[in-house]
Amino acid sequence: MRTIVLLGSTGSIGTQTLDVISSRRDQFRVVGLAAGGGNVDLLAAQIIEFEPEVVALAKPAAANALQRALYAEADRRGWNAGEYQLPKLLLGPDAATQLAAADCDVVVNAITGAAGLLPTLATLKKGTTLALANKESLVIGGRLVTGAARPGQIVAVDSEHSAFAQALRSGRAEEVRRLILTASGGPFRGRTRDELVDVTPQQAMAHPTWDMGRVITINSATLVNKGLELIEAALLYDVDLDDVVVTVHPQSVVHSMVEFHDGATIAQASPPDMRLPIGIALTWPERLADASAPCDWATAATWTFEPLDADTFGAVELARTAGKASGTAPAVFNAANEALVDAFWAGRIGFLDITDINAEVVAEHLAAGHVADDDLTVDAVLAADAWGRSRAAEIVDERA
Known part of the structure; x- marks a missing residue:
C-alpha cells in the first residue's frame, strides 16, 4: 500500500x-x-x-x-x-x-x-x-x-520525460547520444507567422490531442511548453541542452525517444493517455498493470515526424537560450510567459506577442540582473519570477 x-x-x-x-x-x-x-x-x-x-x-x-x-x-x-x-x-x-x-x-x-x-x-x-x-x-x-x-x-509525470526514463533503461548513460523530444505541434502546426497574427485564445485552446488546462494548452500552442520540457529533460537526465532536439509528431503516440551512440533509437509508444505516465510515476520503478490501453497493432496506422519550424515557433530556442544561461534566466522566461498568457487571454496582446515580448524580457534580464548558478538561491529565483511577471506586464501596458 x-x-x-x-x-x-x-x-x-x-x-x-x-x-x-x-x-x-x-x-x-x-x-x-x-x-x-x-x-x-x-x-x-x-x-x-x-x-x-x-x-x-x-x-x-x-x-x-x-x-x-x-x-x-x-x-x-x-x-x-x-x-x-x-x-x-x-x-x-x-x-x-x-x-x-x-x-x-x-x-x-x-x-x-x-x-x-x-x-x-x-x-x-x-x-x-x-x-x-x-x-x-x-x-x-x-x-x-x-x-x-x-x-x-x-x-x-510528463509523458515525454516518462518516455525518456523508460527508454534510458536500454543503455548506460555514457552510451546516450541525444534525447529526441516529440511535440504534437499544437493547433497551429504548419501555419506561418503571418497566419498567426489574428488567432484567438479560443483557437489556441483547440489542442488536437490533449485536454488540458488553459495555461498549458496555450503553452502548447506557442510551443513554450516544449521549451520548458527541453530544459526539464536536460536537468532531469543530466544532458547538454544541445543534445536535446525537438521533432514534431502530430499523432502523439511516440512520446519521446533516446538515440544511442551506436545508431539505435529507442522509442516509447502508447496512445495519448496520461494515465500511463501517472501510473508509472506512482509505482516507479515498477509498472502499473492496465494503467491504459496499448496501441492497437491490428489496425493500420501511420506515424509521421517533421522538423520544428523554429522561425514561426521561436519559443523552443528562446527556452534553450534561457536554459544555457541557467541561474535565474529560466525563472524569468517562465514568469514572463505566464503573465503574457494572461494578457493574451484577456485580449490585450496578440498570439505572436507572447514569445516576442518574452524574448525582450529575457534579453533585458541577461543584460542586467541575471544571477548565475553559483549564486542561485530560492530568494533569487522568487525575485526573478516576480521581476519577469512585472516587466512583461509593463511592456504589455506600454503597447496597449
Missing part, C-alpha cells in the same frame, strides 16, 4: 491521478489533497470519495464555501450526521508546501506554474519520492532542485 499526497487535485493531472487510484484502493491510499480553491465542489467530492487526513487550500476565503460543499456532497450521497469526519484543513499560500512535507510514500506535484517550487523543495527535503508534473518548479529552480534530490527521488 503506497500512501499518496496529491497537490493540485482539481486540475487535469490531479483528476486523472485520482482516476488511476480510484480503481486500485488496495494499492494506494490518498492521505492528503491540495487545491487552489477555485473549484470547491469538485474538491469536496474528492475529499468525501478518498477521505484524506489533511487538505490544503491556498485561498483561505474559500474555506467556508468548501465546508458548505462538503455538507452538500454528503447530503447528496444520503449520508446521515456522524458518518463522515472532516479532514484537518491547512489554509493559505504556504498550505501546499506544509502538506508536501507530510509523511507519505509519494507526493504528486500537479500544481500549475511557479507556485509549485516551494512544495517541490519541501518534498525533496523530506526525502519523499516526488512524482513531478509541475515542470515549472524544476525549470525555474534548476540546480537548487536537482541538488536537493537524492538519486531517483524525482520521477517525471
Whole structure:
C-alpha cells in the first residue's frame, strides 16, 4: 500500500491521478489533497470519495464555501450526521508546501506554474519520492532542485520525460547520444507567422490531442511548453541542452525517444493517455498493470515526424537560450510567459506577442540582473519570477 499526497487535485493531472487510484484502493491510499480553491465542489467530492487526513487550500476565503460543499456532497450521497469526519484543513499560500512535507510514500506535484517550487523543495527535503508534473518548479529552480534530490527521488509525470526514463533503461548513460523530444505541434502546426497574427485564445485552446488546462494548452500552442520540457529533460537526465532536439509528431503516440551512440533509437509508444505516465510515476520503478490501453497493432496506422519550424515557433530556442544561461534566466522566461498568457487571454496582446515580448524580457534580464548558478538561491529565483511577471506586464501596458 503506497500512501499518496496529491497537490493540485482539481486540475487535469490531479483528476486523472485520482482516476488511476480510484480503481486500485488496495494499492494506494490518498492521505492528503491540495487545491487552489477555485473549484470547491469538485474538491469536496474528492475529499468525501478518498477521505484524506489533511487538505490544503491556498485561498483561505474559500474555506467556508468548501465546508458548505462538503455538507452538500454528503447530503447528496444520503449520508446521515456522524458518518463522515472532516479532514484537518491547512489554509493559505504556504498550505501546499506544509502538506508536501507530510509523511507519505509519494507526493504528486500537479500544481500549475511557479507556485509549485516551494512544495517541490519541501518534498525533496523530506526525502519523499516526488512524482513531478509541475515542470515549472524544476525549470525555474534548476540546480537548487536537482541538488536537493537524492538519486531517483524525482520521477517525471510528463509523458515525454516518462518516455525518456523508460527508454534510458536500454543503455548506460555514457552510451546516450541525444534525447529526441516529440511535440504534437499544437493547433497551429504548419501555419506561418503571418497566419498567426489574428488567432484567438479560443483557437489556441483547440489542442488536437490533449485536454488540458488553459495555461498549458496555450503553452502548447506557442510551443513554450516544449521549451520548458527541453530544459526539464536536460536537468532531469543530466544532458547538454544541445543534445536535446525537438521533432514534431502530430499523432502523439511516440512520446519521446533516446538515440544511442551506436545508431539505435529507442522509442516509447502508447496512445495519448496520461494515465500511463501517472501510473508509472506512482509505482516507479515498477509498472502499473492496465494503467491504459496499448496501441492497437491490428489496425493500420501511420506515424509521421517533421522538423520544428523554429522561425514561426521561436519559443523552443528562446527556452534553450534561457536554459544555457541557467541561474535565474529560466525563472524569468517562465514568469514572463505566464503573465503574457494572461494578457493574451484577456485580449490585450496578440498570439505572436507572447514569445516576442518574452524574448525582450529575457534579453533585458541577461543584460542586467541575471544571477548565475553559483549564486542561485530560492530568494533569487522568487525575485526573478516576480521581476519577469512585472516587466512583461509593463511592456504589455506600454503597447496597449
